Amino acid sequence: MSAHYLQHLFSPGSIALFGASERPESVGARVYLNLIQDKFSGKVYPINPKHKKIHGKRCYASINAVAGPVDLAIIATPKSSIPEIIHACGEYGVRAVIILSAGFNNENENGPELLKAILEEASRYRMRILGPNCLGLIRPGSHLNATFSKNTAQRGSLALISQSGALCTAIMDWAAPYEIGFSAIVSLGDAADIKFGDILDYLALDPDTKSILIYVEGIRDSRSFMSSLRSAARLKPVVIMKVGRHAESARAALTHTGSLVGADDVFDAAIRRAGVVRAQTVEQLFAAAQLLATTKHIPGDRLIIITNGGGPGIMATDRAIDCGIKLATLDESTIDRLNNILPAYWSKSNPVDILGDATPKHYADAVSICLQNKNIDGVLVILTPQAMTQPEDAARAVIHASQQYHKPVLTCWMGNQHVTSARELFIQHQIPTFTTPETAVEAFGYLVDYYHNQQLLLQVPAPLARHSEPDIIGTRMIIEGALSEKRTLLSHAECKALLSAFDIPVMVAHEAHSVNDALVAAESLGFPVVMKINSPDISHKSDVNGVRLNITNAQAVRSAYTEIIATVQKQKPDAKIEGVILEHMYHNPHHRELIVGVTRDPVFGPVITFGAGGVLVEIMRDRAVALPPLNTFIIDDLINQTQVSKLLGTFRNLPAINDAALKHLLRRLSEMVCELPQIHELDINPVVVNEHGAMVLDARIVVALQKPLSEPYEHMAIHPYPVHLVSHMQLSDGTTITIRPIRPEDAEIELAFVHNLSPESKYFRFMQALHELTPQMLMRFTQIDYDREMALIAVAEIGDKETEIGVARYVTNPDGESCEFAIVIADKWHKKGLGSHLLDKLIQVARMKRLSIIDGEVLKINKPMLELVQTFGFTTKLSKDDPGIYYIKKIL
Numbered sequence: 001m002s003a004h005y006l007q008h009l010f011s012p013g014s015i016a017l018f019g020a021s022e023r024p025e026s027v028g029a030r031v032y033l034n035l036i037q038d039k040f041s042g043k044v045y046p047i048n049p050k051h052k053k054i055h056g057k058r059c060y061a062s063i064n065a066v067a068g069p070v071d072l073a074i075i076a077t078p079k080s081s082i083p084e085i086i087h088a089c090g091e092y093g094v095r096a097v098i099i100l101s102a103g104f105n106n107e108n109e110n111g112p113e114l115l116k117a118i119l120e121e122a123s124r125y126r127m128r129i130l131g132p133n134c135l136g137l138i139r140p141g142s143h144l145n146a147t148f149s150k151n152t153a154q155r156g157s158l159a160l161i162s163q164s165g166a167l168c169t170a171i172m173d174w175a176a177p178y179e180i181g182f183s184a185i186v187s188l189g190d191a192a193d194i195k196f197g198d199i200l201d202y203l204a205l206d207p208d209t210k211s212i213l214i215y216v217e218g219i220r221d222s223r224s225f226m227s228s229l230r231s232a233a234r235l236k237p238v239v240i241m242k243v244g245r246h247a248e249s250a251r252a253a254l255t256h257t258g259s260l261v262g263a264d265d266v267f268d269a270a271i272r273r274a275g276v277v278r279a280q281t282v283e284q285l286f287a288a289a290q291l292l293a294t295t296k297h298i299p300g301d302r303l304i305i306i307t308n309g310g311g312p313g314i315m316a317t318d319r320a321i322d323c324g325i326k327l328a329t330l331d332e333s334t335i336d337r338l339n340n341i342l343p344a345y346w347s348k349s350n351p352v353d354i355l356g357d358a359t360p361k362h363y364a365d366a367v368s369i370c371l372q373n374k375n376i377d378g379v380l381v382i383l384t385p386q387a388m389t390q391p392e393d394a395a396r397a398v399i400h401a402s403q404q405y406h407k408p409v410l411t412c413w414m415g416n417q418h419v420t421s422a423r424e425l426f427i428q429h430q431i432p433t434f435t436t437p438e439t440a441v442e443a444f445g446y447l448v449d450y451y452h453n454q455q456l457l458l459q460v461p462a463p464l465a466r467h468s469e470p471d472i473i474g475t476r477m478i479i480e481g482a483l484s485e486k487r488t489l490l491s492h493a494e495c496k497a498l499l500s501a502f503d504i505p506v507m508v509a510h511e512a513h514s515v516n517d518a519l520v521a522a523e524s525l526g527f528p529v530v531m532k533i534n535s536p537d538i539s540h541k542s543d544v545n546g547v548r549l550n551i552t553n554a555q556a557v558r559s560a561y562t563e564i565i566a567t568v569q570k571q572k573p574d575a576k577i578e579g580v581i582l583e584h585m586y587h588n589p590h591h592r593e594l595i596v597g598v599t600r601d602p603v604f605g606p607v608i609t610f611g612a613g614g615v616l617v618e619i620m621r622d623r624a625v626a627l628p629p630l631n632t633f634i635i636d637d638l639i640n641q642t643q644v645s646k647l648l649g650t651f652r653n654l655p656a657i658n659d660a661a662l663k664h665l666l667r668r669l670s671e672m673v674c675e676l677p678q679i680h681e682l683d684i685n686p687v688v689v690n691e692h693g694a695m696v697l698d699a700r701i702v703v704a705l706q707k708p709l710s711e712p713y714e715h716m717a718i719h720p721y722p723v724h725l726v727s728h729m730q731l732s733d734g735t736t737i738t739i740r741p742i743r744p745e746d747a748e749i750e751l752a753f754v755h756n757l758s759p760e761s762k763y764f765r766f767m768q769a770l771h772e773l774t775p776q777m778l779m780r781f782t783q784i785d786y787d788r789e790m791a792l793i794a795v796a797e798i799g800d801k802e803t804e805i806g807v808a809r810y811v812t813n814p815d816g817e818s819c820e821f822a823i824v825i826a827d828k829w830h831k832k833g834l835g836s837h838l839l840d841k842l843i844q845v846a847r848m849k850r851l852s853i854i855d856g857e858v859l860k861i862n863k864p865m866l867e868l869v870q871t872f873g874f875t876t877k878l879s880k881d882d883p884g885i886y887y888i889k890k891i892l
Contacts, residue, residue, distance in 0.1 A: 004814030009096035011073035019076035020046030034145040090125030099131035134189025135165030152529035156181020157210035183208040195230035202234035211293040233275035237292035274456030300377035302328035305351035307382035313351030316437035364397035371405040385720040386416040454836035461631035513579035528585035535576040598682035612644040613686040630670035677715040742791040753804040808838035818853035
């Protein structure tokens with residue numbers, strides 16, 4: 001496997017510093033001192049033609065005067081000099097550069113032109129650039145401080161990626177007294193080349209990094225960001241702090257970094273789908289990261305509070321309700337067990353108030369009993385130092401009790417002087433401890449968010465439901481027809497045609513261009529009817545008084561038609577009016593009005609919205625959003641985020657709505673978003689739902705020209721399950737099998753597949769003795785990122801059960817241009833042509849992803865595999881490190 005393309009940035013053997021100086025307070029002087037004072041183990045070459053020596057060390061006039069190789073160049077010179085420096089570095093063979101200099105966003109000083117020249121030179125030499133306008137990079141474990149900060153960082157396991165250099169320095173200053181250490185601190189600055197995705201890819205595989213912290217102001221490449229974020233979050237906890245939540249701060253963030261900000265609720269939806277936790281403050285950022293890195297993960301979201309004081313217990317309860325955290329309910333058996341060990345006057349409910357004279361044994365027993373309850377997922381233990389309290393002994397008792405179980409225990413020993421030693425005990429034993437009940441509850445909320453968001457991360461919806469066959473070609477023709485006429489707002493008939501093509505139920509509508517047409521339409525539909533203005537220039541009909549409801553007879557039809565035309569002509573004299581649209585008046589006393597739709601976020605692309613509908617939608621602002629594609633799990637999550645969800649079940653005299661019909665509609669809307677990238681806006685308002693089903697009463701669709709996609713679903717931030725790669729084949733013995741990309745729910749058949757392989761097949765595949773896949777391996781093999789890796793499994797129906805009989809997979813190497821592959825076939829299915837077919841399909845996918853090389857390693861004794869790859873044109877070469885292994889490679 002090739003080295004990561006950022007290896008020279010994070011682990012350089014030698015550094016050239018352009019702009020090195022002894023001038024006090026200069027950037028070059030500060031960086032040079034940091035490199036020397038942190039005792040960087042490699043060579044440092046200061047470069048400045050104005051100096052012969054710096055701090056007694058030789059200073060070089062140019063990089064060409066340096067005798068040895070240079071892995072990393074740090075540039076702290078005026079921006080006008082940098083294109084020439086980049087060219088010289090490229091010629092010298094430098095592969096990584098940090099540009100600290102700023103001013104490239106200033107058009108009056110030719111900043112953009114200079115930056116363009118820099119990036120072109122860097123691309124020509126395959127050089128990667130961090131910055132410009134950044135603080136630099138720190139790797140405490142390598143004694144590398146390549147920044148101009150006066151702060152330094154302790155060694156630890158947290159990695160920080162930040163768009164703000166100022167925030168990096170503040171965080172280092174804040175972390176020092178708390179003895180919080182870092183594996184890496186990276187300031188992206190303007191992120192002209194190296195972006196969040198690149199750094200995340202490196203840190204996800206970095207063995208020194210246990211948790212990743214991210215400070216975000218804006219995103220440039222959402223697909224790369226989401227792909228890298230989801231990949232990293234599968235391996236280690238990731239916590240994000242994003243600013244620009246409001247319009248004013250978003251404008252400031254755009255000015256600062258030049259990155260797009262987008263809607264804050266869309267950003268929330270995106271990171272939740274990535275399995276990531278969001279913090280709002282720096283303190284929350286660290287609390288969440290440390291908690292997730294050191295605490296047992298929870299199996300659910302139900303919290304029990306144990307306290308020796310009623311007041312703190314109520315404070316914790318209030319905060320839990322504010323945060324939407326479920327308070328566990330004590331069952332009778334748990335109450336009986338607590339009755340046996342606690343004083344008679346304990347609370348008998350949650351919070352479990354064990355009273356002010358609680359002994360360490362009371363704490364230990366109460367914690368143990370609660371942790372044994374299957375209806376409790378986590379415990380918060382609170383202590384207030386009262387006259388009879390033994391804070392340190394109680395802490396030891398809680399620590400011992402918590403070590404016996406696999407559920408998280410959080411502690412809050414309130415006060416200061418009397419509880420300091422107890423808090424130190426908790427820290428030593430990695431038991432999360434907090435100073436107030438509210439912060440402790442908020443911390444449990446991070447565990448809940450992480451648990452729930454990791455479930456969202458596992459969802460891999462297909463762009464189309466398996467039973468679905470919408471008329472995609474026909475709908476695309478309708479959209480292309482409108483665009484060819486220079487129209488972006490689809491007509492009422494076109495909107496309903498698109499929805500109907502995707503099996504979204506719509507009301508039958510008739511267009512009327514005259515009073516007589518309207519009379520005929522009304523009689524055909526049956527009274528009562530609804531009448532709406534029909535104009536390509538009017539998208540919100542109610543805003544121009546262009547809707548009449550409950551028209552019950554022919555005379556009313558005649559009057560309504562005349563009124564609507566006259567009213568709209570008066571309010572919108574320039575609008576082209578094509579008549580009216582009539583529909584049967586929908587009436588059901590049990591219906592609820594909802595809105596569903598699609599918007600285009602400037603960062604994350606198409607977004608599906610859901611909330612309370614009708615004419616009050618702008619006032620109620622009850623909206624939740626989700627990134628497509630959707631499945632039932634994600635749809636449930638979307639609906640449950642809204643207030644209107646509370647009205648969808650049985651409510652007073654209203655029966656529950658037809659839940660399946662609503663989910664069907666949202667699933668079909670997701671399909672439209674996946675298959676029709678030209679959709680720019682879509683409003684379905686209202687959708688009426690009741691116990692019988694769902695019905696669209698009105699819809700508005702705006703389309704736009706879309707640049708040609710280089711691959712399917714490129715317009716989406718999250719790659720859907722690649723259903724276009726599903727294929728079927730018949731083996732030489734006549735057996736029909738399906739070849740498809742692996743899914744997370746394939747964990748069971750993947751585990752059985754590896755278990756049933758012969759010892760020889762396992763050894764050939766894994767090059768070591770292996771009996772079973774570990775849980776970590778199983779997760780890694782089945783939860784893949786289709787953007788950067790692929791696993792094609794062959795499955796056959798055996799005894800009415802889907803069985804995996806082969807798998808071929810590749811993972812893109814860190815260089816981003818090549819991939820490493822492996823293939824294994826179940827022993828009973830050898831010599832049937834399956835291996836050749838899987839490998840051929842895998843190579844096709846790698847080519848589609850524009851990878852240039854596919855390589856791998858094969859044991860010398862694995863003759864069948866060597867013969868197979870040679871038929872596909874792979875070159876074979878004995879490994880220099882192990883003569884028993886062949887390195888195989890094919891240029892794509």
